[in-house]
Amino acid sequence: xxxxxxxxxxxxxxxxxxxxxxxxxxxxxxxxxxxxxxxxxxxxxxxxxxxxxxxxxxxxxxxxxxxxxxxxxxxxxxxxxxxxxxxxxxxxxxxxxxxxxxxxxxxxxxx
Numbered sequence: 262x263x264x265x266x267x268x269x270x271x272x273x274x275x276x277x278x279x280x281x282x283x284x285x286x287x288x289x290x291x292x293x294x295x296x297x298x299x300x301x302x303x304x305x306x307x308x309x310x311x312x313x314x315x316x317x318x319x320x321x322x323x324x325x326x327x328x329x330x331x332x333x334x335x336x337x338x339x340x341x342x343x344x345x346x347x348x349x350x351x352x353x354x355x356x357x358x359x360x361x362x363x364x365x366x367x368x369x370x371x372x
Contacts, residue, residue, distance in 0.1 A: 310342045310354040318357040332362045
C-alpha cells in the first residue's frame with residue numbers, strides 16, 4: 262500500500278474502534294452490488310472529484326493505482342468531470358491525480 266497521510270495514521274491509532282468500523286462499513290458498501298473492483302474504484306474517484314475534496318481524490322487515486330488502474334484512466338476520470346463541474350475544478354482534480362502518479366513514479370525509482 263502507498264504511504265498513508267499522517268493524520269489518517271494518527272486517527273487509526275487514536276480511534277482504533279472507529280477506524281475498524283469505518284473500514285468494515287466500506288467493505289460492506291463494496292460488496293453490496295455487482296460492480297467489479299475497477300469500476301468501483303473509478304466511481305469512487307469520480308465521486309471524490311465531484312465533491313472537490315483534494316484528500317479524497319488523493320486517496321481514491323492512490324487506491325485505484327494500487328489495483329492497477331493506469332494513470333491515463335485516472336486522468337480520464339478528471340476529464341469526464343469537465344462538462345459537469347467545470348474546467349477549473351477538473352484541472353484541480355487532474356493536479357491532485359498527478360500528485361499521486363508522480364509519487365508512485367518516485368517510489369518506483371527508489372526500488
